[in-house]
Amino acid sequence: MNRSGLVLRMFMRERMAWFVIPWLVTLSSFVINLIIGGSLHEEQNMVTGGLASFFIYMFVMGIIIVSQFFPFALGFSIRRTDFFLGSTAMIAIASAAASLIIMLFSYAETDLTDHWGVQLQFFNLPFVHDGAWYVQLLVHFVLALHMFFAGYFIGMFNRRFRATWTFILFIALSLVAGIASMLCTRFGWWDEIGRWFLDQTALSLTLWSLPLVLIYMLASYKLTRTATA
Structure with a gap:
């Protein structure tokens, strides 16, 4: 039998x-926002970022499968490559299902319930849901992949190089971000960066993020091949 299977x-x-569980977390956030929206009696739509809780869960899940499932799989003589391929197949299935569910909730929010009767925008967010249905599916699918493999990379990096080097990695990333921020301030690039983002659509930003997702995946694969149980 195929080991990745x-x-x-x-x-x-x-x-x-x-x-x-990810939907229990997400719907818990939704209920809280629904209660808040009902208590405010706002005439304008209340836009919330509560949907981010689902994607944060995907990030955490990427870390968890490395710590809990990777040693277990190696104990059953499953190849590291097969573990990576099986993990990729699983997150692809979970991301596709989540994208469809979010789109259905978005449709219910706007077309069936008039924003749940309290002017709440939880699933149907401005900018993200301005495009066609297939664009919405792609945006959420890629974002879920992005978050999962970011977590998977961190988890596998920690397993490969242990806590000390993981800490050094975060310090290095913080320094790079700090230097980049300083340069943007020094040369006045923030306005130009802001204008560039304002000119983009959700689809174009998703397509721009694909190379980063690919880098996460390739780096994760390389680390999986060399990590120990």
Whole structure:
């Protein structure tokens, strides 16, 4: 049997973690925002970022599968490459399902419930949902992949190089971000960067992010091949 298929089956046994718990977290945030929206009686739509809780969960899930499932898989003589391929297949399935669910909730929010009767925009967000339905699916699918593999990379980097080097990595990234911010301030690039983002659509930003997702995936694959249990 294909070993990556075994990894996928292993993940499917944890369907609660992939398909139920993230939506319990997201819908809990939705209910809280719904209560707040109902209590405010605002005439204008209340736009909330509560949907981010789902994608944050995907980031955490990327870290968790490395710490909990990777040693278990190696203990059953599953190849590292097969573990990576099985993980990729699992997150692709979970991301596709989530994208469809978000789009259906978005439709219910705008066309069936008039923003849940309290002028709440939780699933149908400005800018993100201005495009066609397939654009919305792509945006959420790529974002879920992005967050998962960012977490997977961090988890696998920590397993490969341990805590000290992980700490050094974060320090180095913080320094790079700080230097970049200083240069943008020094040369007045912030306005130009802001105008560039304002000129983009959700689709164009998603396409721009694809190379970064690919870098995460390639780096994660390389680390998976050399990491120890």
